[in-house]
Amino acid sequence: MKTTIFDMGEEGRTGLRLPPCDVPERNLTELIPAELIRKEDPRLPQVSQVEVVRHYTRLSRMNYGVDNGIYPLGSCTMKYNPRINEDMARLAGFAHAHPLQGEELSQGALRLMYELGEYLCAIGGMDAITLQPAAGAHGELTGMLIIKKHFERIKELHKRTKILLPDSAHGTNPASAAMCGFEVVHIPSDSRGLVDLQALKAHLDESVAGIMLTNPNTLGLFETDILEITKLIHDVGGLVYYDGANLNAIVGRARPGDMGVDIVHYNLHKTFSTPHGGGGPGAGPVAVVKKLEPYLPVPRIVKRKNSYALDYDRPHSIGKIHSFYGNFGVLVRAYTYIRMMGDEGLRAVSTNAVLNANYLRARLSRVYKAPYDRLCMHEFVLTTKGMSEEIRTLDVAKRLIDYGVHPSSIYFPLIVPEVMMIEPTETVSKEELDRFADALIKVAQEMKEDPQILKEAPHAVPVYGAAVRRLDEVRAAKEPILRG
C-alpha cells in the first residue's frame, strides 16, 4: 500500500519548475571548496505537482478537525476557527513583512502587537505583557524565568527553590518549572477537587518561589479559595503563576489580575480562536503585574509619541525566548477575533462555554460517574471506573470514533482513574452536544451488552470515522520506526 509520499513518483519528476539562472554561472568548485559540496542528493520525493496535491488531499481526509464536528478535548478549547482570521494573517503587509525591515516601515505590525497586548492585559487585569512565547508551555517557561529573575534581583534566589504545583494543574507545568532549576512540590487536591489548603499551608515557607495554578483546574472546577491561596503565597514572599489554558471559562467576566495573580499566560490558540494546526503554531503571551515588568523578554513593543517602537534597552530582562517577536501570524488572528467579539462577545463566550459543559455534564453524569458531582466551568471529568470489569476508558473513546465524533481527552488529569476530560466549547450547537451525549450513552449501553465491539473499536469506517483500526502503540514504542 502506498502510504507516504516517498512511495510515489518516478525519477525525473518535479512539482515545481524553477526559472533559468539569469546570471553568468560559475563552476561550483570556484565558489565552495570541493570537500564542502554535497556528493549525494538528499533522497527527497520526485513527484509531479498533481501527485503532491492529491497525496496531501488524501491525507487530509484521514484527519478529523473542528471543521468536521465536535472535538471535545479537555483543556484544549477546540473552538471554531473563523476563516476571516486566516485571510487577515495572509494580508501582504503582514505575511510578507521581514522582522528586521525597521520600525519605521513596520508601524502596522507594531501597532497590532501593541494593541493586542493592551487588550490582553485588560482581559487578564494585568499591567504589562510579552507576546513572544510561541505556545502555552513556552509561556510557562517565560513565567518561570521571570520568577527566577525576580528572586535573583532581590537576592533571594538561593533560598527560593520550590515551585508548588497542585496535582490538578496543566500537564506542561512541572517540566517548565524544572527547566529553570526549580524543585517541584506537588500539592494534592481535596475531596472537592480543589487545592487542599491544609496541604498547601504545610509547604509554605520562605523556600517557596511560587505556585503554578491552573484555574479553572483540569477537573473543570474553579478554585473557590483563589483569593486565600494567592494571599497565602504572597504572605511568604512567593509569586503566583496562573496557567490561562482554561481562560475560556471566565473570559469577559472575571480576570486573573483581580484574583491576586502575578503572572498569567494566555493560549491564543485556545481562548482566542486561532487554529491548532495539528499541534501548532500557537501563541502563549505572558502578562505580569507592574513590579515584574522589568523582567519581560526583549524587545518590548512600546508606544512613543506618534509611533510604535521595539525597546531592547531593558537591563533586567530575562532576554529573548524566540528568535524574533513570537508567532506574529497567530497574533493577527487573535487580534481579529477580539475585535470581532468585543466585550459583549467575549462574555458570551464564557457564558455559553460553561453552559454547554454543564448541559453535557447533566446529561452524561446519569450514565457515567462524575467524581466531583457539582457545577463545572467550561469542562468536566467523568470516569468509567466501576462500570465494567473488562472495558477501559480507552475502549470507550475508540468506540466513539465509530459514531463519527471525536473523543474527549482521556487519562488526564492523572488524579482521576479511567478519566474522560470533556470540553465542548461555546461554538457547538445543542444538536451537536446531543449527538455527542447520545453516542456516549449508547456506548455505555454497549459496554454491558456487547463489550467486544468496544474492544475492537474503531472499525475503520470511511469519512470522519477512523482511517485505520486500532493501532498498536506498544509495538511503536518497543521498536520505534521514526523515518522512512
Added chain:
Amino acid sequence: MSTFEFIPNTPEDQRKMLAEIGLSDIEQLFADIPAEVLRRFQPIGLEPLSELEVYNLVSQIAAQNAHTGEYVSFLGAGIYDHYVPAIIAHLISRGEFLTCYTPYQAELSQGTLTWMFEFQTMICELTAMEVANSSMYDGGSALAEAMLMAKNVTGKTRFLVARSLNPYYRKCLETYAWGAGLELFEIPFTKTGQLDRDAIPKETENLAGLIVQTPNFFGVIEDLSGLKDLIKDAFLIVSANPISLGILAPPGLFGADIVTGEGQPLGIPQSFGGPLLGLFATRMSYVRRMPGRMAGRTVDADGRIGYVMALQTREQHIRREKATSNICTNQALMALCAAIYLATVGRRGLRKLAELNLQKAHYLAEKIVKIPGFALRFSGPFFNEFVVQTRKKPARLLKALRDEGFFGGLDLAPYELLDGNNLLIAVTEKRTREEMDRFVTRLRLDRSPSPAKGWRR
C-alpha cells in the same frame, strides 16, 4: 443582546439547557467565582465589530506596514525572501489539517501522523542524521533545546558558542542557559569569517558541547571537518540553513550530534518573524533524550500500516518534571508547509534551488566589490548571504535605498560583532539580474559625497 456568528446557542437553546441542568438563571453557572472577583471586573472597552468592519480595520493596519512584495529585499539574517509555491497555502488551509490538534487519537489523525513521519524523514535526509522530531518553535529555541539536551546527556554544563552565531539565537541561548545554570564561552572567528579552531580549548573537561551555525550569521560556510575530534565526547551542535543543504555537505557527515535549523526558508512566509519552524535532528542512540513530538510507524489490528505518536514517555504530560522538555504545542502546520515544500521542489529541485541562490549571491557580491569603497568583509566561502564593508555608515545608505524601493540589507552596527561599517546582504532565487543591477547602480551613486537629496520619489 447581539447574536454572534460563532456561537450557535439561541436564548431558547439556553433556556432548555438550563432546565436540563436544573438552574433558572445563567449567572448561577458562575457561582464558584468569588463575588469580590466578579465585582472587580472591568471590560476592555471594545464594541463588537462585524466581519466586514474588522476586514476593513485590519486591512488598514496591514497597509501601514511595508513588505517584501513592494520592496526588492536583500534582507536575511535568519528570515529569507524565498518563493513559496502556490499549493502550500491551499493544502494547509484544508480544515482537516488546519483545525485539528495534536494527534492524541491516532485513528482519527492518520493524515497528521503520516505527514509528520514524512517530515521527519525529509529532515533526516537533508541533515544526514538518523532521527528528527516533528518541529520546535523556531531556529533560536531549537538551538537552545539542543543545548539542554546535550547537558542532559553529557551531564556537563559548559558550552562553547561560535561568535559568528546569529545574535538572536545567541540571545535565546543565553536566556535558556541562565535558566538551566549553564555556562557559555565564546569562540571567535578568523578573517575568513569561520570559526577560529585554534581558540577551542584543549581542555574538554566539563565541556557539554560546541555550538556552530552554517552558513553562519555572516553567511560564511563553516568547515565542520575535524571539529568533533577537537571536542571529543562533547556534543557537536550545528544550526544549518536547510536550503543550503541542497548543495552543502550535511552536518551529519561531519559527526554532528544534534542538527537544528530555522525551517522558514522551506515554504513559510516571512510573516514579520513568526510563525517559524524549528528543525531538530539527532542520532538514534539519543532518541529517548530528544525533546518534541515524533510520529512512528506501526500496524493496526488488521496489520495495515499506520502511524502513532512515538516515545511519548519522554514527554511532559507523562514524565512530568523529568521530561526531556516542556514543549507540547509546537509548529506543526509550519512543518506541514516544509514537508509539502520539500516534496514539491523535490530531490533535484532542491539542488537547483540552492545553486540559484549561490550563483546569484556571488553575482551580486562580485558586482558590489567592484564599486570603490565597497569590499567583502570575509574571505571564506559563502552561500546566499555575505557581509560588505562600506566606507560610510550603512544607516544612511539603507534609508536612501529604501526610497528607491530596496530593503538593502542589514546594518550590522547594532550587533557589535564587527568593527567598522558592515552590511549583511542576502540573495535568494527571487532576485533577478535586473533587480541586482539596479541595486548596484544605486550603490555606485552613493559614492557621491553629498547626501543623496531628491532621491525620494
